[in-house]
Amino acid sequence: EAGVVQSPRYKIIEKKQPVAFWCNPISGHNTLYWYRQNLGQGPELLIRYENEEAVDDSQLPKDRFSAERLKGVDSTLKIQPAELGDSAVYLCASSQQVNEQFFGPGTRLTVL
Amino acid sequence: GQSLEQPSEVTAVEGAIVQINCTYQTSGFYGLSWYQQHDGGAPTFLSYNGLDGLEETGRFSSFLSRSDSYGYLLLQELQMKDSASYFCAVRGDPGGYQKVTFGTGTKLQVIP
Numbered sequence: 001e002a003g004v005v006q007s008p009r010y011k012i013i014e015k016k017q018p019v020a021f022w023c024n025p026i027s028g029h030n031t032l033y034w035y036r037q038n039l040g041q042g043p044e045l046l047i048r049y050e051n052e053e054a055v056d057d058s059q060l061p062k063d064r065f066s067a068e069r070l071k072g073v074d075s076t077l078k079i080q081p082a083e084l085g086d087s088a089v090y091l092c093a094s095s096q097q098v099n100e101q102f103f104g105p106g107t108r109l110t111v112l
Numbered sequence: 113g114q115s116l117e118q119p120s121e122v123t124a125v126e127g128a129i130v131q132i133n134c135t136y137q138t139s140g141f142y143g144l145s146w147y148q149q150h151d152g153g154a155p156t157f158l159s160y161n162g163l164d165g166l167e168e169t170g171r172f173s174s175f176l177s178r179s180d181s182y183g184y185l186l187l188q189e190l191q192m193k194d195s196a197s198y199f200c201a202v203r204g205d206p207g208g209y210q211k212v213t214f215g216t217g218t219k220l221q222v223i224p
Contacts, residue, residue: 035214042199042214043155056211091154098203098210099145099162103154 002026004104006092012110018080021107025073025094032069033101034077035091043091043103049075079109087111114138114206116215118199123221124190132185132198132218140205144183146174149217150196158185158198187220195222 005024013019025032030051035043046065048056051072060067064083069075079086089108093101116136124130136144143162147155159167161176161183173186187194197217204211 040217042201042216044214045212056209058207093155098212099143099160100157101155101212103156105154 004092004094004102006090006104006107008107009105010108010110012112013082014112015084016081018078019082019109020076020078021090021092021109023075023077023092023104025075025092026102029094029096029102030072031095031098032075033091033093033095034067034075035093037089037091037106039088046077082109082111084111114202114204114211114213116200116202116213118215118218120216121219121221123223124187126190126192126222126224128190129186129188130190130220132187132200132220134183134185134200134215136181136183136200136202136215138202138204138206138213141178141181142203142205142210144174144176145201145203145212146172146185147199147201147214148196149199155199190222192222192224195220 007022032049034046037043046060047067049069067077089106091106093103095101118134145160146158149155159174166175171188176183197219199214199217201214
């Protein structure tokens with residue numbers, strides 16, 4: 001069974017540029033999460049989807065971040081414009097049970 | 113809201129036993145999960161405790177005391193490959209909906 005797929009794995013951009021991350025969850029997993037992880041810290045939830053519905057986006061900086069989940073499967077997270085402080089690893093996870101999440105390899109974003 | 117505390121670093125000898133503690137605060141507690149993350153890798157699920165007591169999975173065990181808002185992860189017969197960061201994550205219902213929050217992680221170094 002394929003795991004959670006994310007792309008790109010690495011992205012380097014200059015500040016004020018836009019950037020997008022893509023995630024394909026494990027087949028059959030209705031719940032999808034986007035996390036941001038800074039060096040030496042735990043994953044911080046940005047948004048959680050149940051199928052197509054965003055049920056928790058309280059931590060998403062909505063002035064510059066947006067997300068969508070197409071047809072309740074793939075998801076895209078966008079930052080526009082990026083700031084220096086957005087440099088981090090962006091992790092996507094999916095689950096059938098909220099107790100156990102399966103994480104993708106992440107996208108390491110560097111903003112110069 | 114939700115919050116967790118765990119030690120930032122632990123060092124232990126190969127073959128020994130190590131315990132990583134986690135205290136948490138949340139309303140509407142459902143359970144406590146543990147994840148392992150190697151440097152540069154994705155978090156992977158280790159265990160979940162919804163009820164008080166000990167859950168054992170091979171060399172790893174996890175304990176929960178709901179009355180003390182406390183749990184721990186026990187790693188036995190430590191191997192060099194166990195060197196990684198370990199995160200506890202609490203599942204609760206702080207705002208009328210289920211939410212999972214990760215701790216800041218404990219970096220375990222196993223030495224020969």
